[in-house]
Amino acid sequence: MYVAVKGGEAAIEAAHAWLAAARRGDPSVPELGLAQIEQQLALAVDRVMAEGSCHDRGLAALAIKQARGDLIEAAFLLRAYRTTLPRFTPAEPLDTGRMRVLRRISATYKDLPGGQVLGPTFDYTHRLLDFALAAEGAPPPPPAPEAESGVGPMPRVSEILAAEGLMRREPAGEEAPPPDLTREPLRFPAPRPLRLQALARGDEGFLLGLGYSTQRGYGNAHPFVAELRLGEVEVVLCPPELGFPISIGEVTVTECQMVNQFAGAGEAPPQFTRGYGLALGHSERKAMAMALVDRALMARELGEEVLAPAQDEEFVLLHADNVEATGFVEHLKLPHHVDFQSELEKLRSIRARVEAERAAPRAEAAE
Amino acid sequence: MRDPVRSPEGAGAPGAEHRRREPEGRDPHYNFAYLDEATKRMIRRAILKAIAIPGHQIPFGAREMPLPYGWGTGGIQVTASILGPSDVLKVIDQGADDTTNAVSIRRFFARTAGVATTTRTAEATVIQTRHRIPERPLREDQILVFQVPMPEPLFRLEPRLAETRRLHALADYSLAQVKLYEDIAQQGESASSYNHPVLVNGRYLMSPSPIPGFDNPKLDRNPALLLFGAGREKKIYAVPPYTPVKSLDFDDHPFAPMRAPHPCALCGSTTHYLDEIVTDDRGGRMFVCSDTDACAEAAGRAGAAR
Structure with a gap:
């Protein structure tokens, strides 16, 4: 029914509720904690911080959890939060x-x-699936050996x-604040x-x-x-x-x-x-x-x-x-029927013109 | 009878609840209308500049918004910057108040600005729109804010911004004119059905945003202030009240707005822009107004006449 396409508030509410349930998944499986994401999915957290332009491991972990592991969605969440933060002053160049x-x-x-x-x-690992990791509850690996002298x-x-x-x-940087x-x-x-x-x-x-x-x-x-x-x-x-x-x-x-x-x-x-x-x-x-x-x-x-x-x-x-x-790719999901309608009318008009032109010479030939 | 093509929160039967203030009021966790005051001031400066040079694109430091790019972040930032507590906001998408994205943006401002919202064009002081201009003529005390996906009218002909900036500076729009000439030479008419470029005040070529060509004539000498916001592309432009706006055309091939040749199935209008609704899989069609408020008004008038 077309009413469903036009959506409206009730549909949005229901979709959000469904999303929340899908995010949680099977409730008999323990919920993922932010500390687990931050510690054990650390490289996902790093990517979200980099593309979200915000250095906060805890917030990045929260974004990953909220985004159901969709890292671009997580970066978006982090950016949307970041935009509300005040900006004090540029830092000195990192040494x-x-x-x-x-x-x-x-x-x-x-x-x-x-x-x-x-x-x-x-780099030098063999990419063989480690089935031992599938068995949960193993003791943590022993600490890695450290160089005696340090670096x-x-x-x-x-x-x-x-x-x-x-x-x-490199040409010397300008004194002005960086863009x-x-x-x-x-x-x-x-x-x-x-x-x-x-x-x-x-x-x-x-x-x-x-x-x-x-x-x-x-x-x-x-x-x-x-x-x-x-x-x-x-x-x-x-x-x-x-x-x-x-x-x-x-x-x-x-x-x-x-x-x-x-x-x-x-x-x-x-x-x-x-x-x-x-x-x-x-x-x-x-x-x-x-x-x-x-x-x-x-x-x-x-x-x-x-x-x-x-x-x-x-x-x-x-x-x-x-x-x-x-955003721009996915916005194609938004309704475009007004523009599509004008495309329909345009195509019909052009086709009518073409068909009329095609029919005209035949009429002449028949005379 | 329950209207088959309108959901309940659209502009429904006359006398229905059409104006409201969110009962919970403004969310105190965010600044009024979400953006901080310094950002709003920056955007208002860009708007003033845009008004001073009609049709010219002004770059601005668009912020990341909590809605995705492509959903109207430019329009939302413009609306956020001009909204005051006493404003009455209307949001439409595809002409309708009840489309999902319009509902979502209206809620966003009801929550972050606590302003009154309406579905009636006549009552609104600020109207944010995607892809349409309302059928009811606008007034001097109204502002229409367009959501713009691609502000550059030449982008399909020249994708490089450094180059298009030069072409605008020289008012060199030969690319667009040649394109239009080729369309007419090859198929007898312009190929663009929506987002047909316009010349503003005889100077700048401008994208009217993806409104159907049907709406283009409404841009010309409109009493309302027309503001255009492109968030992802970080541009703002404007058409001040009563500014001449001409759709790109040739003297011997004047611009011809198009509309489906049917009356609206709900209100009977023969002048409103129509949505085509497929009613079955055997070629059944029904045409109804895209502007839900204009349709409800016309239906009310028709009912009263009977």
Whole structure:
């Protein structure tokens, strides 16, 4: 019955009630706790924090629970909450050189100061389903062995190359407060800080596909992972009332620096350039894909020809946000019958005209 | 008799409950109309700028809203910024007050702003709409807020915003004119049935939002202020009262609004825009007004005449 399509308040109420029941699932199965999500689905929490642009593990876990595990829906919930929060002041730049490192690898050197630290990685696991995990109630695994000496200072690989003059120096940042994508609309051409902000909250899958395309000839990339590091960094604020910096806590971030060859142009000699990726939490795939896309988007500044999708900043930045994308794709579910009606009338009118034209010559021939 | 195509909370029989204030009042956990005052001020500045340059798209720092992009976040932010406690709000989607999304947005403002809501066009001070302009002529003391999916009228012809901004600056709308010419040359008439671009005040080409071409003439010299909000695309634009708005056309092929050639099955109107309702699987059709309030009014008049 058409009344059902027009919905109305009763239908919405009933749908919400059904959703709540579906969210809970079979009541004989114990309810999922936020601590369980936060601890045992930690990488889902990290992804939601990254794409939700909000560092709060507890809220991200709540969003995942409320969204029934739909991580884009969870990121949306977190963003909608985030938008209501006051914004104090930009933090000082994170000093990832002073990161308390949990993992740090470089693919460009066999060994380097500070060493290679594998950390908690899937990289060298065999992807065999572990049926022992299916049996619940097993005792927790024994603590992992720790290095005796701890890890020493870990200079950034990009600095090692830069000291030799092989790495392109980044132009000094402007003193003005950095642009804020959440307060001002994107503008094109977009400066790099704005691009990096958009990529940092961009959809992991979209950036993964774009980054991958640069490796397959769409963007002429020859990337190396100079360094990938995961760990805790201090967040430092300089409140205007105080006038000096204070530490307000630590966040876990994943940082990736990709090295790419650059042929040189004009005054610039041949050298390495870097693509940069940073993601909240433990999100290596995201940070790496971001670094590839960041480098591809530098084409304009480096005077490279823009030929591939990943080099096209309007294409990349305007389609990377999954909350925007999912909204616009899914809004097609909303009623469109007024527009469709005008399409119907238009099609009927055009067809009537075509049929009349087809009939006319035949009438002439018959005469 | 229970109306077969209207749910109870739509504009039903004359004299039905059509205006109300949510009994629980405004939700005290949120600022009036959800957005904080600084954000509303920023949006009002964008609106003022938009009014000063009719049809020109003003970028604004659209916020993430608790409704998804594509559901009307631009319109909602514009409405939130202009709403005052004494306003009376009407929300329509596809012309109807009882469509799901209209119900949801009306509830959102009833909850966060506590304003009175109505389904009657004549009573509303602010009307938020998706895809229609009400049939009843609007007045100077009314504001119509459109939800806009794609504010750029040239986007199918030139997707790059940096380029379309240049084309607007030069008032170079040859792309749109050539498209229209090709449509007419190939099929005898314009191919666009809704969202047909308009020239505002003889200067800016503007997307009227996906309203049917039938509604385009209502934009011209409308006494009400027309505001357009695009949340995902972060643009606001406006047509001030009594501004000339012309649908893109050629002198020898004037713009021709279309309407299904039937009377409304409920009120008998031969002038309102109609929804086509499929009544069975043997080709049965019924045509009823898309504007539920105009339909109820006309049905009331017809009833009184009898």
